[in-house]
Amino acid sequence: MRVSDSDEKLVTAALQGSGRAWRRLVQRYEGRIYNLGYRLTGNGEDAMDLTQEVFLGVFRNLRRFRGDASFRTWLFRIAHNKAVDLNRRNKLQSLMGSLDEAGEFAAGELSARVEFEPDHGLAERECNRLALELLRRIPLEQRLVVELKIYQSLTFEEIARMQEISVNTAKTRFYTALKKMRLIPEEENALFEN
Amino acid sequence: MPCSRTDHLLREYFSEDLNSVVRAELEDHVTACPDCARQLRELLGPVHELRRWEEIPAPRWDRHMPLFRRERHAGAGGWRLVWQWLPTAACALMLGLMLLNTSMVYQAGALEISFGSPAMAVVDDRLEDFHRLQNEERQQFAEMLTRFEQLRMQDLETMRTGYELLADRDYETVRSLQQLASLVSSTEIAGW
Incomplete structure (x- = not known):
């Protein structure tokens, strides 16, 4: 199994029981999925949970991968769905937590859980801190569009298909997200000073 | 190009659908119009910042290898499954032969199988x-x-x-x- 083998080759080999092919496939994408998770959830623990769930989903559905779309697109579709699920779960947990503590609802969403983790060295880099701060300002549905557009370089049509929305909705979400993330000079300065 | 069109075009600025001629017109307009230039800068600012993201290496994990090995043994190879079911299959075969009164006789270099x-x-x-x-x-x-x-x-x-x-x-x-x-x-x- 060569490092340069295509995803489809690796999928076929993994389906035939090649552990090496499976390992290569995971190694090829785990970093991207982990970083996607980090950007969506804002913390390493949830990002790792998401990564594991995504690859578990890939493993469970590998036989269903027919190669109609590229493996990468298929993988990000799974990641997208898992991120939505994780968000829903966290929302519920946050809701349950707030009900337990105060007996009242709290508007729980991933954005509310995005907190910087000062001790996590690599995530601490200023550029990542700023990106996370910007992403925190937008809701998950917009964050997903931004993620897929900016980091995964998907077209609006691919994003729309993945999210089962219209192309115009995808564009609007992206545009609205950019407007919400508009850099305010004071904020920018403050972030860099920290 | 009037400023009234730029709002719509700025929305399309990141789209792959925007053709090169319109994009060039928009960029020309933006260089001449400070207000529209500010709007475009506001959109490009976060994109620029987000693109500066430095990849964080994923922590070490088992990559579901134990799961893969377990399922592969159960699914793809299937030999373990064969060995598990072999005695049962043999018993079923023997019972079938017995019920059909099957007899096998090796005579003159040929095997004769008869039922009853x-x-x-x-x-x-x-x-x-x-x-x-x-x-x-x-x-x-x-x-x-x-x-x-x-x-x-x-x-x-x-x-x-x-x-x-x-x-x-x-x-x-x-x-x-x-x-x-x-x-x-x-x-x-x-x-x-």
Whole structure:
């Protein structure tokens, strides 16, 4: 199994029981999925949970991968769905937590859980801190569009298909997200000073 | 290009649908119009910042290798499954062969397989003979019973005839006695 083998080759080999092919496939994408998770959830623990769930989903559905779309697109579709699920779960947990503590609802969403983790060295880099701060300002549905557009370089049509929305909705979400993330000079300065 | 069009075009700025001519027109307009330039800068600012993201290496994890190995053994190879089911399959085969009375004989360099063994045919013949004998015996017994019944009826008839004869004789005897008695009584009267 060569490092340069295509995803489809690796999928076929993994389906035939090649552990090496499976390992290569995971190694090829785990970093991207982990970083996607980090950007969506804002913390390493949830990002790792998401990564594991995504690859578990890939493993469970590998036989269903027919190669109609590229493996990468298929993988990000799974990641997208898992991120939505994780968000829903966290929302519920946050809701349950707030009900337990105060007996009242709290508007729980991933954005509310995005907190910087000062001790996590690599995530601490200023550029990542700023990106996370910007992403925190937008809701998950917009964050997903931004993620897929900016980091995964998907077209609006691919994003729309993945999210089962219209192309115009995808564009609007992206545009609205950019407007919400508009850099305010004071904020920018403050972030860099920290 | 009027500023009223830029709002729509800025929305399309990141789209792959925006053709190069319109994009060039928009960029020309933006260089000349500070307001539109500010709007575009505001959109590009976060994009620029987000693109500065530095990849964080994923922590070490098992990559679901134990799961992969376990499922691969259960699914793709399947040998373990074969070994698990082999004794059961063998038992089922043996039972089937037994029920079909399958016999395999190796004769003159050839293997003959037949269903329904000769031994069973012998048993079937014997059973048939046994049934035939049983029926014959049953018939003989029935005939014997009929003969006994006839003999019994004959005996009863003989007995009835004998009895009637005996009764007639008794009657004669009684009559003779009566006659004798009347004779005796008439003699006494006559003065003997």
